[in-house]
Amino acid sequence: MKDQGRAKRGIPPKSEFNSWYPAIVEIADLVDKRYPIKGMDVWKPYGWKTMSLIDSITRSEMERTDHLEYRFPLLVPEDLLEKENRLVAKLKAARDAGVDPSELRIGEEDAGFKKEVYWVKHGGENKLDVPMFLRPTSETPMYNMFSLWVRSHADLPLKTYQIVNTFRYETKQTRSFIRVREIHFFEAHTVHKDEETATKQIEEDASIVQNILNKLCLPNIISKRPLWDTFPGAWYTTAADVIMPNGRTLQVATYHHYRDQWAKSFDLSYEDENGDNQFCHQTTFGMSERLLGAIVGLHGDDSGLILPPAVSPIQVVIMPIATHISDDVLVYSNKIKKDLEECGIRTKIDDRNIRPGNKHYHWEIKGVPIRLEIGPKDISKEQCIISLRTGGKEILPLTDLPSSILSSLDIISEILGKRANASYREMVSQLPNSTISDGTLTFKEPLNEGIVYEFPFDGNDADAEILEKTSGLTLLGECEESYKEPRPCIMTGKLTTKKQHLAKMY
């Protein structure tokens, strides 16, 4: 019966994740993908509201940690980019000259993003004197202004953020929320007086990320990215990845310690307490609509979305039940709605004159955490019936209903977290045993793209390259969590507590 309902609504089973995901984002009315530019979806109200609630959590974390919200222009003149390109060229030259890469830590890619940006070269019928591009991220426009704003140690730390649209000329296949060309993006950029205070900022970023992912019930892997995956110009990059049901990892947050590398390029310096000029140290921290992609992917089931209560646009949907919905039932429904809303619970009454089964399906697909039914009999018994989207029904007395509902919402968050953790544990396996001879690595059993492999690793870049080439998977980098007992590194055999993961990344 249930399967028939699902099929009727056009939802593939979640076990076929690569069909389920693109179908559910449209069936649940988060986005419409029919806009005539690939990778630029229209956000429907339900999707946009959910994203806005995620943004609200981010904003309150930013406020708690004394970051201030700015809004920088979207367009960046090409000539500003030259500073960025000079930085990358300089760092590359230093490395080519044999400077120890662990000291330098710069990325391989072209920081200029030149190949990945959309260009604006015409205004009306005029060719512009200086071409401009649509920001892929805002280092260049921001640091240009920071160097005007920072004069003395009293101006530091400068803690800024913005939530904006960014753009990438994406040539790979696009996927809603995961790989798009107009990106709903959060970016924090901070400026500090020295390496140590910038390092403290990275620690704060780490705690902010965990606070947010915890509210979204998303277990994650924290890794220090390998050198070649480090953000251009960064000293090191830390990333949070979640594991999607198909075993692919999705990077949902990154934070970068820049030391004073960008500052030197942008003349970003300050006068210290002794009147000496010092270069600033900087960090950045980014997240995006991928957070919503992770929520959809990790929590949904065969029947549709399941939204974590913290970001569900509707936390309780009240369904008045009666052959003909009586005034009395509606009066009660409105009273319940009012009581719940006074306690900050987002509530909606669905009094449409359609079959209860259809209403049920509708809100199930949309992942509303609690459905609340009330009919004439319930009123006489001073009770109502709630169904949790995670499963189970309960009869609740109407007295003190808001606090019962709040507990139920907490229980749903807890269940989502536990389920996601259980699935996480299922998806992560030990890397199969392997042998190395003449630099050739051979696994004793074939690897599976649907699995994230963990293993002790203490090798060098060459070892890492062999691992990636042989497995066809990507290294996430040194995991923040290490083994409790030392184990032999799979490449060098040396005992180590350092952990790494190999996975197919989105």
Add this chain to the structure above:
Amino acid sequence: MKDQGRAKRGIPPKSEFNSWYPAIVEIADLVDKRYPIKGMDVWKPYGWKTMSLIDSITRSEMERTDHLEYRFPLLVPEDLLEKENRLVAKLKAARDAGVDPSELRIGEEDAGFKKEVYWVKHGGENKLDVPMFLRPTSETPMYNMFSLWVRSHADLPLKTYQIVNTFRYETKQTRSFIRVREIHFFEAHTVHKDEETATKQIEEDASIVQNILNKLCLPNIISKRPLWDTFPGAWYTTAADVIMPNGRTLQVATYHHYRDQWAKSFDLSYEDENGDNQFCHQTTFGMSERLLGAIVGLHGDDSGLILPPAVSPIQVVIMPIATHISDDVLVYSNKIKKDLEECGIRTKIDDRNIRPGNKHYHWEIKGVPIRLEIGPKDISKEQCIISLRTGGKEILPLTDLPSSILSSLDIISEILGKRANASYREMVSQLPNSTISDGTLTFKEPLNEGIVYEFPFDGNDADAEILEKTSGLTLLGECEESYKEPRPCIMTGKLTTKKQHLAKMY
């Protein structure tokens, strides 16, 4: 003394409005204009927060009136524009063929905006197959999707809005908030089953605009724009203008009745109750960061901004007073802050160790409605001293302080409204007497660009043209408010209650 303080802070007197305005937006730290693209300012936190509070008022009005928030892509493929161009061409042809313009009511301009948009023709190093432009406004991208969404009468009304960045390749001189190239823009677009329900929407828009302008303490003139100022493809356009202190009018809101003109161009139709296909009727409604420009311009004074309490990021700034700020004073300050915040009052403590006079100037420039001073003597008397930014000091008992503060905030809004109304009455004058001979209009005294002229008008387009040419000013259109007693039209001499205004528009 006071003048010296002002001059020291670099603020020109407000009587020199054209210097005062561009100076104050930077001195009060709303924006930084040094970003290397003219007309694209960086929003500083204080400016962005004020704008966000204006947006919150708009959002709550949208929620009250059952509009839903969408987010459409920024980029529009050029080929979508062809529908829009076809519409304008068709309407032009009809008019050229002699169709009564009062029946047709289309704008003169090229709806394609081709000359006013920024073009994206390159992604990375590739030339795009279809050029795209940055939305100047979203009719084209939205209506293309609406025609997929609207099928039957049950889908109507469709009430949508978004708050987004829009772009105009502006060749005139730019001014912060007033004429910019990246515009912080609000746009509502609605679809209805017939002209009558669309007209009701226009009435709702009118009430929303007044609710918002009332909260911002902005008196305004409502006019039905003349045909040549009607939005392309609209049946009629209504606009709200405020009068800036230099006598120029600033259009801060417009709402347009489209009838079914756009719908016919975008194949936007529905099946009615009888199974017949009908074209939809549409409206749009737009506002922008100009609302903030109007607030700055109308309420500020020689000493800086004065922000209406409804949108002031800080409503009360607490300044602990003592030679050395004692713990006791700080404890009290924090308690007051907590009490005020519990009542929803945005409060900040300024406990910087700088001269009280400097603090005073700082918050005066930023236009914080209430400064609250508390020192050891006040604590012993269980009182504090508040200074209203609109003038005057008061001693308030600490008991029941939040409700006293709330009343003071209301008083400030009232004073701002009254002052703005008084200045409005000063700026609007009767048009000087004139004579007409051989179609040549002569005013008996010279006109003044710093004045908005009102007068009875019942003439035709030719009369209007003569008026604009002779005065060098622009007609705002038929005023919503009419004369109580009929007066002779200044052009035709016919008795009429219809009122118009001539002004220099921004």
